[in-house]
Amino acid sequence: MGYNLNITRARSTFEAKENPITLEEWKAYVALDPELDLQEEISQTLPDGQILTMRSIGMAVWIYDGHDVMFRYSNGLISLPYPPYGDAEDSPYLPKIKSIASKLNARLLGDEQEEF
Template identity: 30%
Template sequence: MGYDLHITKATESSRGSQKPISELEWKNAVAADGLLEMDTTATAINPRTHEIIQVSNPLMASWTDPETNEKHYFSYRRGEISVRNPSENAIKKMKELASRFGAQVLGDEGEIY
């Protein structure tokens, strides 16, 4: 189980499609960033079963924290960008991206970061 944070122009993360960040905005932000890169498949290992899990999204990007070398996946869907269980540095990156879009970072329960 995880907790997601969302970059969204909406006032609630579940309403991202009402005030969407466009696919073009997202692709341009990734291209301009220098540390984000399109990475359409995320791979993880289930800690209980040790099974390899893969999630694909044609508009997903990855970002590796330069301080910790921890990789985070930024998944674009329905006009918003989500990150599962982001570190403090990933939250800073999300806020930086949100400012580019005139957006904000919201948690699953609506809290503003």
């Protein structure tokens, strides 16, 4: 099962709608960050040849260590996977995510509501 990090202004991820990061704020941030690319639709070809497509307003991609890291905007918060790809603790992954949260006047919480 995956584990997510969540960028939120709320005390917990369950309260994100009460003190949301707006979609407009998130899109404006993505437009200013040269490492992020707003990509509201992604597609992948499955082994059987079928194409799986996911659409989501406010989805952004960061190319990290050769992998796509998907930021998903929903209900006033931004979620992304953690830890990525067997990452080491001293990698630039967490500092980048913490920087994004800081610039949005938000917090970085794990799925169990612990703060990073």
